[in-house]
Amino acid sequence: MHEASLAGGILKLVEDNARREGFVRVTSLRLEAGQLAGVEPRALRFALEALAPGTCLQGAVFEIDEPPGQAWCMHCCSTVSIAQRGAACPGCGGYQLQPVGGTELRVVDMLVEDV
Amino acid sequence: MCVVCGCSETGPAGVVAEGTGHAHVHAHGSEHEHAHVQVDPRHGDLHFGAGTARVSVPGMSQARAVKLEADILGENKRIARHNRQHFEAHGVTALNLVSSPGSGKTTLLCATIEALKARAPRLAVSVIEGDQQTSFDADRIRATGAPAIQINTGKGCHLDAPMVAEAFARLHDHDHHHDHHDHRDHHDARSLLFIENVGNLVCPALWDLGEDAKVAILSVTEGEDKPLKYPDMFAAATLMLLNKTDLLPHLHFDVRRCIEAARRVNPAIEVIQLSATTGEGMGAWLQWLEQRMAAPA
Numbered sequence: 001m002h003e004a005s006l007a008g009g010i011l012k013l014v015e016d017n018a019r020r021e022g023f024v025r026v027t028s029l030r031l032e033a034g035q036l037a038g039v040e041p042r043a044l045r046f047a048l049e050a051l052a053p054g055t056c057l058q059g060a061v062f063e064i065d066e067p068p069g070q071a072w073c074m075h076c077c078s079t080v081s082i083a084q085r086g087a088a089c090p091g092c093g094g095y096q097l098q099p100v101g102g103t104e105l106r107v108v109d110m111l112v113e114d115v
Numbered sequence: 116m117c118v119v120c121g122c123s124e125t126g127p128a129g130v131v132a133e134g135t136g137h138a139h140v141h142a143h144g145s146e147h148e149h150a151h152v153q154v155d156p157r158h159g160d161l162h163f164g165a166g167t168a169r170v171s172v173p174g175m176s177q178a179r180a181v182k183l184e185a186d187i188l189g190e191n192k193r194i195a196r197h198n199r200q201h202f203e204a205h206g207v208t209a210l211n212l213v214s215s216p217g218s219g220k221t222t223l224l225c226a227t228i229e230a231l232k233a234r235a236p237r238l239a240v241s242v243i244e245g246d247q248q249t250s251f252d253a254d255r256i257r258a259t260g261a262p263a264i265q266i267n268t269g270k271g272c273h274l275d276a277p278m279v280a281e282a283f284a285r286l287h288d289h290d291h292h293h294d295h296h297d298h299r300d301h302h303d304a305r306s307l308l309f310i311e312n313v314g315n316l317v318c319p320a321l322w323d324l325g326e327d328a329k330v331a332i333l334s335v336t337e338g339e340d341k342p343l344k345y346p347d348m349f350a351a352a353t354l355m356l357l358n359k360t361d362l363l364p365h366l367h368f369d370v371r372r373c374i375e376a377a378r379r380v381n382p383a384i385e386v387i388q389l390s391a392t393t394g395e396g397m398g399a400w401l402q403w404l405e406q407r408m409a410a411p412a
Contacts, residue, residue, distance in 0.1 A: 002272055002273060002317065002318035002321060002322075005271070005272075005273070005275070005318075006187055006188075006321075009187050009188065009190065009191070010187055012190070013183065013185050013187070013189075013190075014183075017181060017183060021181055023179075023181070027178055031187075038317075038320055038321050038347040039321075074382075084346065085346035085347060085350050085380045086342070086343045086346045086376075086379045086380040095378065095379040095380075095382060096382050097382070098382075099350075105186065105187045105188060105321075106183075106184065106185060106186055106187060107183045107184075107185045107187060108182075108183065108184060109180060109181060109182045109183055109184070110180070110181050110183065111178045111179070111180055111181075112178065112179060112180075112181050113178050113179075114179070
């Protein structure tokens with residue numbers, strides 16, 4: 001359940017930003033958790049909702065985008081889509097794959113209120 | 116750092132003036148407004164437009180958009196980079212040992228330390244042990260004569276870079292007190308640091324500790340398809356140690372299938388088969404360690 005640690009990291013990022021930017025409340029927070037990032041979006045949402053009360057994230061809407069998994073197939077010499085690690089190349093059926101997309105784990109942006 | 120403009124002022128928290136949006140006071144005291152952020156003159160709202168932020172600010176509300184674009188693991192990565200530099204400065208090759216509970220990590224470590232004592236008596240080896248509770252594992256390591264620090268994570272399911280930074284500082288401190296006469300020698304030689312992570316095949320995959328490599332340990336009493344069930348860990352590892360091979364005659368474990376599964380998620384993963392109990396395969400593992408120390412990443 002490392003999503004709880006990640007949610008703590010997200011809260012810290014947001015709170016550090018709140019101090020610098022002077023806002024008091026986040027109404028909407030947009031994250032990216034790529035398909036190959038090793039994170040379960042549902043667990044991350046649950047962890048954020050559990051953590052939010054009493055913080056500037058209380059009542060915030062969490063939007064979690066999941067950029068699709070993409071890998072470079074060394075056999076096909078092209079970028080292909082894979083839904084998970086260990087999946088075969090849809091082109092050649094091989095496993096000589098190097099993930100190149102869908103590994104993002106980021107806070108993208110947020111809507112905040114000053115009062 | 117100001118996240119909107121990216122300027123590297125790290126003074127006191129920025130002060131936002133009413134109606135001026137992102138205008139803030141930097142450490143040097145010069146208030147400035149950021150030209151690339153459009154400010155609504157009536158409400159002071161900030162417009163990041165339809166650019167990369169992909170957000171719009173409702174002109175009638177007090178809400179404003181703040182673009183962060185921040186890596187959630189960024190702070191851990193920053194400290195991990197610091198650890199890596201610190202290890203390098205001290206000639207330390209650090210290895211992050213990851214596995215499920217019961218794969219034999221601690222037994223393997225004790226056997227490795229004993230074997231290294233015979234093979235390279237001057238090599239300094241130290242250990243950072245991670246577990247939720249107890250210092251049983253650190254006690255087992257200390258019994259071999261190697262310095263060890265236990266980290267108890269409480270409810271935490273993995274070690275992170277700040278924990279390792281603190282443990283390494285303490286290990287090092289401890290070393291200084293014991294070996295002050297041998298200080299120079301100690302710093303010139305390369306040494307090994309094993310970081311035994313919390314037994315967990317999922318969470319530790321994401322946290323960089325500043326290690327030279329992750330080593331995943333899988334025992335043959337576990338399933339041969341485990342690399343496919345827990346792909347992130349095997350994708351993050353440089354080496355897979357297939358442990359407890361002395362038990363193979365008693366099990367239905369297809370070694371070839373297991374290695375195939377590991378290479379499906381990580382085509383570049385190296386594999387060594389060994390038994391910490393009988394010593395079979397230990398030579399290949401010790402050789403791998405020596406190569407890693409000779410050519411650190």
